[in-house]
Structures are given as C-alpha cells and as structure tokens.
C-alpha cells in the first residue's frame with residue numbers, strides 16, 4: 236500500500252493522507268475511533284454490492300455506524316437528496332463527532348462531502364471512491380456540491396476530507412462504460428500536464444479497456460500525482476486548478492442539456508474535442524496532434540455523433556451558467572501541444588468569442 240499526503244500550505248494544519256491499494260476496513264479502523272458516530276452514505280447500487288457488507292463489518296468491530304443511501308445517478312445530485320440525508324442524520328441524533336464515509340462514485344462523493352461541509356457547520360468525512368472516475372478525479376481535492384436546474388455543481392463548498400482511501404478491488408465490478416467514464420478524466424489530466432503519460436494511454440488502450448489491473452493502477456497513480464500537485468498549489472481554483480476543467484465548459488452544458496443521459500466522461504470527452512478543435516483553429520495545436528486524440532476517443536466510442544441532434548447554439552447557451560464564466564463570457568482551456576496548456580500571461584483560461592466556439596462545434600460534427 237502506498238501512502239501520500241495532500242498538504243495545503245495556505246491553510247495551517249490541513250494535510251490528509253491518500254491511501255492507494257488500501258484494504259478499506261483495515262485502514263478505516265486506523266482512521267476513526269469507537270467514540271465517533273460513523274455514517275456511511277452511498278447509493279442504492281453500491282449499497283447492494285459493498286455498502287451493506289461494510290456496514291456489517293464495522294458493526295462487528297464495535298463501531299457505531301449508520302448506513303444511508305439514495306437512488307443512484309446524476310439526477311439524484313440535488314439539494315433535495317442532500318436535505319433528505321441531513322434530516323435522516325438529525326433524526327438519528329448524529330452529533331459533531333460524526334464522521335461520514337462517502338462510499339461510491341462521483342455523485343456520492345460530491346453529495347456526502349457537501350453534507351459534511353454544512354452538517355452542524357461542518358463535520359469530518361472520508362472519501363472511499365468506488366469508480367475509476369472518483370478515484371482519479373472527483374474524490375481528490377475537496378470539491379463538493381450538487382446540481383441545480385441552472386446547471387451542474389452550482390452549489391457546493393471546498394471541504395477537504397479526513398482521508399482518501401482507494402481500493403482497486405472496487406474496479407472489478409465496473410462496467411466498460413464506467414471504465415471509459417473514468418479514463419477520460421485521466422486523459423484530461425495527461426493532456427494538460429503529461430504528454431508522455433497521454434501517449435502511454437494511447438499505447439495501452441487495449442489493456443485499459445480490458446480493465447488490466449496493473450495498467451489501471453499505473454494510470455491512477457500517475458493521474459493522482461498530478462491532481463494532488465495542482466490542488467496543493469491552487470486549492471480554491473483561482474487559476475491553475477482551472478486546467479482540470481479542460482473539456483468541462485462544453486461537457487457540463489452537454490450533460491445538463493441531455494438531462495444527464497450523457498455520462499460525465501463522455502460529455503467531457505466531447506468538450507475536450509471542441510477545445511482541441513478551437514486550439515487548432517486558432518493556430519496553436521497542430522492538426523496531427525488533434526487527430527491523435529480523435530483516434531483515441533474513437534476507440535472509446537466518444538465521437539461527435541453523440542451530439543448530432545443537439546443544436547450548437549443551445550449548447551453555447553447552456554455554457555453560460557458554467558461556474559467559470561465571468562460577466563456572461565465563457566472561458567476555455569486551450570492547448571499548445573498535447574500535454575501543454577496555452578497560457579495567456581499567467582492565466583490558464585481564455586475568454587472566447589461565440590463565433591470561434593460555434594465554428595469548432597460545427598467542424599467537429
């Protein structure tokens with residue numbers, strides 16, 4: 236098992252361990268006490284496969300532990316679900332010494348973390364991601380939140396967990412779609428920070444699609460290294476952390492417009508293609524580099540056909556609620572090369588005119 240730390244130098248005493256290859260129950264035992272009220276929050280699918288057994292094992296070890304779940308899926312990531320969880324915890328008289336265990340994918344981690352951020356003005360939580368996407372991206376760095384009718388993740392808080400436990404055994408039950416959903420987030424990180432790793436993913440894509448555990452472990456460890464470093468430098472997303480939103484401006488709009496029928500990774504993949512096309516149209520990214528990514532995404536079945544029925548103007552309109560907007564103008568991450576973000580002075584984001592975005596959308600379709 237590997238243990239590393241995420242340390243936030245801006246905030247005194249904020250440092251927490253990240254365990255890779257953790258055996259959940261054993262590590263949890265070392266992170267919580269018998270005086271604390273443990274609250275597992277999960278969704279109904281993960282509850283069936285892992286939640287009920289974790290609950291039982293913790294009870295057998297003498298912990299006070301409750302288990303709450305909600306309907307799986309992005310549609311559940313709402314203030315309503317958050318409130319239902321909070322009321323259930325209040326009804327069970329969970330006090331300040333409660334520790335939430337967020338057991339699940341990105342939706343569970345984001346909601347459970349947001350409950351932790353506001354319950355009795357803030358309690359501890361532990362991230363236990365069960366999907367590749369959550370292991371690589373959403374469980375790292377303290378972003379928590381819910382969606383609203385106006386868009387994705389518009390309500391939330393930065394609330395760092397007590398610890399993050401990654402057990403690769405969870406990947407054994409992932410569908411191929413879920414695997415691709417997570418791989419896109421790794422590809423996103425590598426495209427913005429690590430050309431060599433991106434090319435490795437291209438070379439190893441067959442193994443990755445077969446869920447080969449050694450290759451997946453390598454991807455997770457490498458992506459984790461970059462994500463931790465970026466969050467340590469810019470926890471509150473004032474500048475550099477925005478590169479992690481590569482592909483997300485269009486991606487979030489697409490998810491929202493499709494009523495979350497298009498999965499996050501697929502939507503972000505299409506958003507990445509648009510931002511790469513813009514980079515190419517503006518003369519930054521060479522055409523051959525753009526083609527390498529489209530070839531890889533074709534292997535993942537991420538192709539513009541997914542958005543054939545969506546009007547580009549509707550998509551642009553939907554980006555206006557994106558968090559990264561300032562004064563009605565939408566901002567994008569662009570690349571100079573695969574692995575190299577184009578900066579404008581010190582800024583990692585670019586304000587773009589709608590015409591260039593529309594042109595890119597039309598060209599990739």
Ligand code: GLY
Pocket residue numbers: 372373375376378476479480
């Ligand atoms: N998922 C993007 C970030 O954590 O900043």
